[in-house]
Amino acid sequence: MRLVATEYLSLDGFFHEPGQWSGPFFDEAAGQFKWAELRASDALLLGRKTYEGFAAAWPGTRAQTGAFGEKMNDMPKYVVSSTLSEVKWTGAKLLRGDLLNEVRRLTQQPGNDLLLTGSGRLFTALMRASLIDRYRLMVHPIVLGRGARLFAEGPSAKTLKLVDTKTFASGIAVLEYEPQ
Secondary structure, three states: OOEEEEEEEEOOOEOOOHHHOOHHHOOHHHHHHHHHHHHOEEEEEEEHHHHHHHHHHOHHHHHHHHHHHHHHHHOOEEEEOOOOOOOOOOOEEEEOOOHHHHHHHHHOOOOOEEEEEOOHHHHHHHHHOOOOOEEEEEEEOOOOOOOOEOOOOOOOOOOEEEEEEEEOOOOOEEEEEEEO
C-alpha cells in the first residue's frame, strides 16, 4: 500500500481543527474529490486525537452520509497511540510496538492507499522517517493567524516534487507532492 498523507491547511499553514474553519469552502467538487480519495484507499492510519474525533462523529452518521459514511465506518483503521488501551470503532486496531516498523509492514502489503489524515505528531514522525509516499495538501483560502502548524516541529529539509494540482471554485487548491 502507498502511504498518502492528506491534510487540510489554511493559507498560513495551520491545520488544527479544520472542522471549525473549512466548512464554508467545502463545495460539491471538494466532496467528490474526498469521495474519490476514500474510494482509492484500503485503510486509514490515525493518531489518537484524530481517531477519537472520527470515532465520535462517524459511526452515528452512516445514514446521513450514504456510501461515504459506510466506507468510513467499514474500512480498516490503524490507530497509533501510547495511551489508548482499546479502540471500539468498527474495524479499528491499535498499532503496538515499533511504530515505524508497523507502518512499514502495512505499506509493504498489497493494495490501494493507506490514508493518513490529521494526526500532526504522527505525520511528523512518518515524514522524518521518509515513510510518506504522497503528500496531499488541501490549501483553503483563509488566513487563521494561530493554531497548530502542520510543519511546526521543524523536520529536516526535504525536497518534494509537485505531481498534481487541482482547484475548486470555492478557492481550495489541492497540491500533491512526492518525495524526490
